[in-house]
Amino acid sequence: MKMNRRRFILASAIAGGGVLIGYSATRPSRHRRANEELVQGPERFISSFIKIDPSNDITIYIPHSEMGQGIHTSLSMMAADELDAAWEDVIIEQAPAIDLFANGDLVKGFAGEFGVPSFLMGLVNVSSFSVAELMNLQTTGGSTSIRYTGEYAMRTAGAAAREMLIAAAANRWSVSSTELTTELSYVQHNASGRSLSFGELAADAALLEPPENPSLKDRSQFNIMGRAISRNDIPAKVDGSAMYGLDAHSDDMLYAAIKLTPVFGTKLLSVDASEALAQRGVKRVIELEDSVAVVADNYWRAKKALELVNATFEESEFDKVSSTDIAARFDRELAESNGSTDKEVGDAEAALEESADVIEASYRVPYLAHAAMEPMNCTVHIQGDHADMWTSTQDALGMRGRVASVAGLPEENVTFHQTYCGGGYGRRLPFNWNMIDHATLIAKEFDVPVKTIFSREDDMQQDYYRPAVHNNFKAAFDANNKVIAWHSRFTGPIQVPGASHIAYDIENQSIRVVDGDSHVPIAAWRSVDHSQQTFFIESFMDEIAHRVGMNPYQMRMDLLQEHPRHRKVLEVAAEAAGYGQNLPDGHALGIAVQESFGSFVAEIAEVSMGEENQPIVHKVTCAVDCGWAVNPDTVEAQIESGIIFGLTAAMYGEITIENGRVAQGNFPDYEMVRMATSPEIEVHIVESGEALGGLGEPATPPIAAAVTNAIYILTGQRVRELPIKNHDFSRSNPVAQV
Amino acid sequence: MATFKVNSVEHTLDIEPDMPLLWAIRDELGMTGTKFGCGIANCGACTVHVNGSSVRSCVTPVSAVEGQEITTIEGLAIAAAGTNSSTPDLTAVQQAWIDHQIPQCGYCQSGMVMAVSSFLASNPNPTDAEIDASITNICRCGSYPRVRKAIRALANV
Ligand code: FES
Ligand code: FES
Numbered sequence A: 001m002k003m004n005r006r007r008f009i010l011a012s013a014i015a016g017g018g019v020l021i022g023y024s025a026t027r028p029s030r031h032r033r034a035n036e037e038l039v040q041g042p043e044r045f046i047s048s049f050i051k052i053d054p055s056n057d058i059t060i061y062i063p064h065s066e067m068g069q070g071i072h073t074s075l076s077m078m079a080a081d082e083l084d085a086a087w088e089d090v091i092i093e094q095a096p097a098i099d100l101f102a103n104g105d106l107v108k109g110f111a112g113e114f115g116v117p118s119f120l121m122g123l124v125n126v127s128s129f130s131v132a133e134l135m136n137l138q139t140t141g142g143s144t145s146i147r148y149t150g151e152y153a154m155r156t157a158g159a160a161a162r163e164m165l166i167a168a169a170a171n172r173w174s175v176s177s178t179e180l181t182t183e184l185s186y187v188q189h190n191a192s193g194r195s196l197s198f199g200e201l202a203a204d205a206a207l208l209e210p211p212e213n214p215s216l217k218d219r220s221q222f223n224i225m226g227r228a229i230s231r232n233d234i235p236a237k238v239d240g241s242a243m244y245g246l247d248a249h250s251d252d253m254l255y256a257a258i259k260l261t262p263v264f265g266t267k268l269l270s271v272d273a274s275e276a277l278a279q280r281g282v283k284r285v286i287e288l289e290d291s292v293a294v295v296a297d298n299y300w301r302a303k304k305a306l307e308l309v310n311a312t313f314e315e316s317e318f319d320k321v322s323s324t325d326i327a328a329r330f331d332r333e334l335a336e337s338n339g340s341t342d343k344e345v346g347d348a349e350a351a352l353e354e355s356a357d358v359i360e361a362s363y364r365v366p367y368l369a370h371a372a373m374e375p376m377n378c379t380v381h382i383q384g385d386h387a388d389m390w391t392s393t394q395d396a397l398g399m400r401g402r403v404a405s406v407a408g409l410p411e412e413n414v415t416f417h418q419t420y421c422g423g424g425y426g427r428r429l430p431f432n433w434n435m436i437d438h439a440t441l442i443a444k445e446f447d448v449p450v451k452t453i454f455s456r457e458d459d460m461q462q463d464y465y466r467p468a469v470h471n472n473f474k475a476a477f478d479a480n481n482k483v484i485a486w487h488s489r490f491t492g493p494i495q496v497p498g499a500s501h502i503a504y505d506i507e508n509q510s511i512r513v514v515d516g517d518s519h520v521p522i523a524a525w526r527s528v529d530h531s532q533q534t535f536f537i538e539s540f541m542d543e544i545a546h547r548v549g550m551n552p553y554q555m556r557m558d559l560l561q562e563h564p565r566h567r568k569v570l571e572v573a574a575e576a577a578g579y580g581q582n583l584p585d586g587h588a589l590g591i592a593v594q595e596s597f598g599s600f601v602a603e604i605a606e607v608s609m610g611e612e613n614q615p616i617v618h619k620v621t622c623a624v625d626c627g628w629a630v631n632p633d634t635v636e637a638q639i640e641s642g643i644i645f646g647l648t649a650a651m652y653g654e655i656t657i658e659n660g661r662v663a664q665g666n667f668p669d670y671e672m673v674r675m676a677t678s679p680e681i682e683v684h685i686v687e688s689g690e691a692l693g694g695l696g697e698p699a700t701p702p703i704a705a706a707v708t709n710a711i712y713i714l715t716g717q718r719v720r721e722l723p724i725k726n727h728d729f730s731r732s733n734p735v736a737q738v
Numbered sequence B: 001m002a003t004f005k006v007n008s009v010e011h012t013l014d015i016e017p018d019m020p021l022l023w024a025i026r027d028e029l030g031m032t033g034t035k036f037g038c039g040i041a042n043c044g045a046c047t048v049h050v051n052g053s054s055v056r057s058c059v060t061p062v063s064a065v066e067g068q069e070i071t072t073i074e075g076l077a078i079a080a081a082g083t084n085s086s087t088p089d090l091t092a093v094q095q096a097w098i099d100h101q102i103p104q105c106g107y108c109q110s111g112m113v114m115a116v117s118s119f120l121a122s123n124p125n126p127t128d129a130e131i132d133a134s135i136t137n138i139c140r141c142g143s144y145p146r147v148r149k150a151i152r153a154l155a156n157v
Helices: A005-016 A030-038 A071-083 A104-114 A118-126 A145-173 A198-205 A299-306 A323-336 A348-354 A396-407 A434-443 A456-461 A529-547 A552-559 A564-577 A632-651 A703-715 B021-028 B073-081 B092-099 B109-122 B128-134 B144-156
Strands: A044-047 A050-052 A058-062 A090-094 A180-183 A186-189 A194-197 A254-260 A268-272 A282-288 A291-296 A310-313 A340-345 A357-365 A377-383 A386-390 A414-417 A450-453 A469-477 A483-491 A508-514 A587-596 A599-609 A615-625 A680-685 B002-006 B009-013 B047-050 B053-056 B069-071
Touching: A030 A044, A044 A145, A044 A198, A050 A145, A050 A198, A058 A071, A071 A090, A071 A145, A145 A180, A145 A186, A145 A194, A145 A198, A186 A198, A194 A198, A254 A299, A254 A434, A254 A456, A268 A282, A268 A291, A282 A299, A282 A434, A291 A299, A291 A434, A299 B021, A323 A469, A323 A483, A348 A469, A348 A483, A348 A508, A357 A529, A377 A396, A377 A434, A386 A396, A386 A434, A396 A414, A396 A434, A434 A450, A469 A529, A483 A529, A529 A552, A529 A587, A529 A632, A529 A703, A552 A564, A552 A587, A564 A587, A564 A599, A564 A615, A564 A680, A587 A703, A599 A703, A615 A632, A615 A703, A632 A680, A632 A703, A632 B144, B047 B073, B047 B109, B053 B109, B069 B073, B073 B109, B092 B109, B092 B144, B109 B128, B109 B144, B128 B144
Parallel strands: A058 A090, A254 A450, A386 A414, A483 A508, A615 A680, B002 B069
Antiparallel strands: A044 A050, A050 A058, A180 A186, A186 A194, A254 A291, A268 A310, A282 A291, A340 A508, A357 A469, A377 A386, A377 A450, A469 A483, A587 A599, A599 A615, B002 B009, B047 B053, B047 B069
């Protein structure tokens, strides 16, 4: 088989289970193409992602979407530090959505971990995309940007550029490059006292071939990484100048409001639009396969006229389906099917059979919407054989490709205009295409830009949801109260392999997955399977501890002897939270720990019961080992964010299905943690110095169990089904803290 | 016809009296700093000031602000500086938002900054309970702990 170069890189990464460090950041020399295609003035790309101009302005191009995770700043810090640039000289730019700036390193990183990243799996399955083409994405997701693009591309690009600048200076001065040093955007020859700025050397350096394996700094040599540096995207976000997809604007723009089939997967049958068409500002009513849209000269006019459209959608077998039916189906699957193996160790069935004591529990969590603050939207302008597009996305190249294919244009004829992203959390990843397809089909009918906007209700009712999951557990004890078997049966699908596995040292484990399909479309949701599984596992562990009268913290420590990083974050969090010490009257601490996306997180929630018998979360103490921190303040912000996102889900989050459709419409039905319900959060970063872990997601999984484990102590009630708001705690019977 | 001032500039628009101020500002005037989040006065993303007080512009018809003075996030600093000749680039609240590195995705923050600005103007030294009762904006990214710290810091100056 003939393999092109890209295909070869990824194929070998997968086959070998390893990662070709830095390869694509330096070879093939993408900087040459960049200089040919993108540079007009005297500035030069020295390696991929880094451009230097004669006045020593150093532009770093970031191939990831800024969604508030501070990625533009953190990745620039990684490249700038290896380059030995002065931070003041650095200009941060979003990399354009062209293949030159694809971030295949993410894919390679994942390839090392699990094979192809699961949240991108659809690409491999559903279309003509080949594995090689995965390299051509510009995806932001899976808490991967720092771990893979940062470690394997940005740092390497910075280090390679530094070596090229040194080589250029060595040529210029006819000295050995070993005599040269770099500091604050200058190359120095200490012996002669000469120095040249990077800008003065850039043109020469750009003619050189990037080194394949430039040497990276030790942590002790960092000047920029590890410092709390202010994010470059923040100033524009306090004065209204930051542009999001929804802010695309032109005077001749039209606006589309859309009504999609309320029952997923059904088609539009007929439309009576006569009244709508007579409304002020209305241009057209457009019928699509599964929806009808009103296009007007103002969004409010379009939306108002849409309410006058009489649309009939086809009937479907799902018309009567409710959450109760789906739950019954999941329970039936669990009762009747043995499912498929996720993980088997020893013989759990036999251990359960022989055991003196067995504990059983059934857990379940509902579907969840992403509910990013910026409702889904997409603006498309098609003129002849060219299209322009604006949308907030986690994958610019993927979205460009999608618009091209729906519009029937070659990809190069579509220009993607990057904006900030008003929240992603998985909603704006590839495969969650509904918005993009509709916007493109609508825009095809006009020669001016058309902005299609999902209302909040559309956004909530036409999402791709975090899957609902049921999980049945059994555990067995021997005569000494030691746990000897762990038995877990849950409804799938598995989106992230390994999330249902446990770090706890239990001799016999049987973990199997059964079919958890329904007609509800699903997708990745911040922390993916970990969000459900950590709630299940850490709750059931707590049940086990209470059953044998052990302190839940001590039980975890005992069963994690082989897992020093878990133990360390537990220890640090427990110490900081004052675990085991006196608490204010009526307060209790709940604890949970989880490894996800390469980071280890322990959370301790301090909870009391309010006058209305509803839990109040006062404080969350978190310890995180993410290897080390590139930008410590950003690490803390991501942890705070992840905890509050998970707390919202635990307390309130629930998408239910009635008559085949989503019952919730807007925020009052899908409540959020707000100022009044937001706990104080204390973050402790544990620097183990191990490989970098992700941060966008790992704080979300543990919080639900941390809170419900505290609720158990306060009320004697074990919350086995989320959200917490559905539980009645009026007959509380507190449990003594062991 | 609807006539009102936005950031000191008077606009007369040939629009329906029941058009929400939000869509007049965004789609008719092309000013995009004021955000759409829910459309039902629940999230606060669309908060603007009418004569200095916060209102949720997604449910405020333009007829209700006839002849009034509206300030959006783009005009906040200038409005705060008033007739002072030295116009600051940012208000103390905006500066605190940078100092405390509050915005994440930032989409809610126009509304959050507007809500906190008018709140602190009327109550410069709020208690936590007052903050909780008055600042009801949604931030899906969970910037609340930092917002609270910034408000406390602003109250202490
Ligand atoms: S958009 Fe006005 S309050 Fe949400
Ligand atoms: S910063 Fe993202 S919603 Fe508030």
